[in-house]
Amino acid sequence: MSEKEDAPSIPTAVTAAMEKDFGVPITAYLFAAVDSPPVLMGTIYGDTTGRFRQGTSMRTSAIKKAFFVDGYSLFETVAGSRYAVVSWAPGGSNIYMNRIYH
Numbered sequence: 001m002s003e004k005e006d007a008p009s010i011p012t013a014v015t016a017a018m019e020k021d022f023g024v025p026i027t028a029y030l031f032a033a034v035d036s037p038p039v040l041m042g043t044i045y046g047d048t049t050g051r052f053r054q055g056t057s058m059r060t061s062a063i064k065k066a067f068f069v070d071g072y073s074l075f076e077t078v079a080g081s082r083y084a085v086v087s088w089a090p091g092g093s094n095i096y097m098n099r100i101y102h
Contacts, residue, residue: 027081038062
């Protein structure tokens with residue numbers, strides 16, 4: 001089996017987000033994200049650093065800033081990465097509004 005055959009398909013919501021211009025560079029897109037302060041966890045797609053394969057689970061470094069663009073939640077980490085959250089995991093995992101940023 002080739003690597004292409006093993007690669008998971010990218011969810012439609014993720015491909016739509018990838019086509020969007022957020023006005024800032026996006027490091028990767030998180031699907032079914034979970035907010036677990038001080039980090040986010042989720043399934044990653046479109047990683048521009050090449051560290052993560054499509055559709056793998058990952059955990060970000062500590063989040064230092066959150067902002068919103070056209071209905072998307074964007075998060076910047078202390079390491080300088082920016083993640084666009086495409087969807088939140090079900091079950092009330094979207095608790096990012098409780099964060100405090102300085």
